[in-house]
Amino acid sequence: MKLSKLLATAAVALGMATGAMAEDKTKVGFVFVGPIGDGGWTYEHNKGRLAVEQEFGDKVETVFVESVPEGPDAERVMTQMALEGADLIFTTSFGYMDPTINVAAKFPNVKFEHATGYKRADNVSTYSARFYEGRAIQGHIAGKMTKSNIVGYIGSYPIPEVIRGINSAFSHARKANPDVQFKIVWAYTWFDPAKEAEAAKVLIEQGADIILQHTDSTAPQAAAQEAGNVYTFGQASDMAEYGPKPRISSIIDDWAPYYIARTRAVMDGTWTSTDTWDGIGPGMVGIGEISSEVPADVKAEALALKDAIAKGEYHPFTGPLNKQDGSAWLAAGETADDGTLLGMNFYVEGIEGTIPQ
Amino acid sequence: MDLSAINPTLLLASLMVAATPLLLAAIGELVVERAGVLNLGVEGMMITGAICGFAIAVNTGSPILGLVAAALGGAVLSLLFAALTQYALANQVASGLALTLFGLGLSALIGQGYxxxxxxxFPKADIPLLSDIPFLGGVLFRHDFVVYLAIALTAVVWWVLKYSRIGLVLRAVGENHDAAHALGYKVVRIRVAAICFGGACAGLGGAYISLIRVPQWTEGMTAGIGWIALALVVFASWKPWRAMLGAYLFGGITVLQLNLQAAGVAIPVEYLAMSPYLITIIVLVIMSADKSRAPAALGRSFHASQ
Structure with a gap:
């Protein structure tokens, strides 16, 4: 009894101490879909969180919960964070969209930021990066580098963000190499290394010599490395440890500037609900170093493409482009509007297979 | 659709690889449950085994030592569960869940820097002569030895449970620990040994993922396989061969559905994605229509004074 009493007193004292300390601190919460050590998506979001801590030092306190399943459990985690006094909560996966909206309705004074979604409210902003800009460069390199003309693509869930990536990569791979084919498998998970590795192996066995992934772990890189003559691209994070081969370039998400800006807005009281969608130009999407495995002329073309996209001279979805069924989508010179891109639910012409509905 | 893109030899061979970690963990848990203990910490022991094995293999350069370390790591972690449930008489469900959480955290800590x-x-054990048989050689005889170890383990566990004295005692403890105690068997000691065995098997299964199947270390990389192993034991009615069938079905259909997707078969992907779970459950449920049931003392604490 004595011991438990002592512990209880200590706990209460500790609680009061931290409570007192937290008073003038801005508390920022992060909900992650994978572990912070996944080496990909969640790893980069966590780097953004650490940048917020570095920027504001004592004035900010960050909390995070990792490996939160998309669904009702996410709502519980967000509610808990809000109850514990978070002022700003970043929810960093598409599947948190409805939970975020639900919890935000219950806590009107807490600001929410949902990544990659499209539902907003007075206290819910959305933010995402134009990953498809990076996919265009990836597609170009993939089209040039493949010898078997088969590119394997590991999709996570058939949502617009992923489909956009496939379309962007495919249309640029076709431009670089008219014979290229995409083989697409859906893993139905963001993070499951064993399954992702399995998917990569299956694609390699079926002839793919380039693997693109839209899942979060580095497992496909390891599988490609083991297979030998296969190239991959880092996803969400540089994954440089797998370079110069199999990883020949990467798409890097840089969330730090956005997280810092939004945290500052909460501190200043200037936060409003916004919709941010930035690409290579503003620096939210980075292209990792193109490795020595890539011939110099291909590298130069890829970098030129990157510059054109960054300057806004070139849009990755520029006509003429047809939909999969052959119907016209974009006329020559026409570029896709954001609304269509955000809700993209069709493949472009040339891709085989159907999108799971 | 292009089914010719699927190479049946490679498909069946990768089926065996995909099933192995699941089979190892399930066989271990099966023995634990037959001794009357419900250890929900399989996932935690697997991930701990995965990092222990990975760390030792990287540091010593020997994947074999890595596997040994993984089994040891899993077993040591399971001792924690044994101490809580067998000596402190803590609730087994809560302790098992805590073990999973602890294992996930511990492995993330150890895994920093890996x-x-x-x-x-890992050396592939190409069995001479046999591996040259067309088709069958490629499917069956060109694996690493852990694949064979898992099958051998299933056979041994089946034989021991069914025919040996130790197996009989273990089952007696799992069915009615008071009677076993009255007959003079050391209930707690037997259960601790079973828990350790389960931990070692789970650890081995975890290391199979981090050393052979993927191979790399990533936090949380077992991603729920431990939970599937737990479910498998129940659906397999606590019988080793059925657990093996279930593991091969699950692993096999997982690989097959990815192959079918890549080949562009016109089956909706959602059905393909859920098929491993569905088919495994349906097959095992149909098989368990006989009079199989759970060990009677499953999940109940034992103390000699009660």
Whole structure:
């Protein structure tokens, strides 16, 4: 009894101490879909969180919960964070969209930021990066580098963000190499290394010599490395440890500037609900170093493409482009509007297979 | 659709690889449950085994030592569960869940600094002569030895449970620990040994993922396989061969559905994605229509004074 009493007193004292300390601190919460050590998506979001801590030092306190399943459990985690006094909560996966909206309705004074979604409210902003800009460069390199003309693509869930990536990569791979084919498998998970590795192996066995992934772990890189003559691209994070081969370039998400800006807005009281969608130009999407495995002329073309996209001279979805069924989508010179891109639910012409509905 | 893109030899061979970690963990848990203990910490022991094995293999350069370390790591972690449930008489469900959480955290801690490292590659045991048989040789006889170890383990566990004295005692403890105690068997000691065995098997299964199947270390990389192993034991009615069938079905259909997707078969992907779970459950439920049931003392604490 004595011991438990002592512990209880200590706990209460500790609680009061931290409570007192937290008073003038801005508390920022992060909900992650994978572990912070996944080496990909969640790893980069966590780097953004650490940048917020570095920027504001004592004035900010960050909390995070990792490996939160998309669904009702996410709502519980967000509610808990809000109850514990978070002022700003970043929810960093598409599947948190409805939970975020639900919890935000219950806590009107807490600001929410949902990544990659499209539902907003007075206290819910959305933010995402134009990953498809990076996919265009990836597609170009993939089209040039493949010898078997088969590119394997590991999709996570058939949502617009992923489909956009496939379309962007495919249309640029076709431009670089008219014979290229995409083989697409859906893993139905963001993070499951064993399954992702399995998917990569299956694609390699079926002839793919380039693997693109839209899942979060580095497992496909390891599988490609083991297979030998296969190239991959880092996803969400540089994954440089797998370079110069199999990883020949990467798409890097840089969330730090956005997280810092939004945290500052909460501190200043200037936060409003916004919709941010930035690409290579503003620096939210980075292209990792193109490795020595890539011939110099291909590298130069890829970098030129990157510059054109960054300057806004070139849009990755520029006509003429047809939909999969052959119907016209974009006329020559026409570029896709954001609304269509955000809700993209069709493949472009040339891709085989159907999108799971 | 292009089914010719699927190479049946490679498909069946990768089926065996995909099933192995699941089979190892399930066989271990099966023995634990037959002794009357419900250890929900399989996932935690697997991930701990995965990092212990990975760390030792990287540091010593020997994947074999890695596997030994993984089994040891899993067993040591399971001792924690044994101490809580067998000596402190804590609730087994809560202790098991705590073990999973603890294992996930511990492995993330140990794993700092092991990300992005390539482990020493595992020697494939090409069995001479047999591996040259067309088709069958490629499917059955060109694996690493752990695949065979898992099958052998299933056979041994089946034989021991069914025919040996130790197996009989273990089952007696799992069915009615008071009677076993009255007959003079050391209930707690037997259960602790069973828990340790389960931990070692789970650890081995975890290391199979981090050293051979993927091979790399990533936090949380077992991603729920431990939970599937737990479910498998129940659906397999606590019978070793059925657990093996279930593991091969699950692993096999997982690989097959990815193959079918890549080949562009016109089956909706959602059905393909859920098929491993559905088919495994349906097959095992149909098989368990006989009079199989759970060990009677499953999940109940034992103390000699009660």
């Amino acid at each position: 990300q992005g490292i390539k482990p020493p590659s």
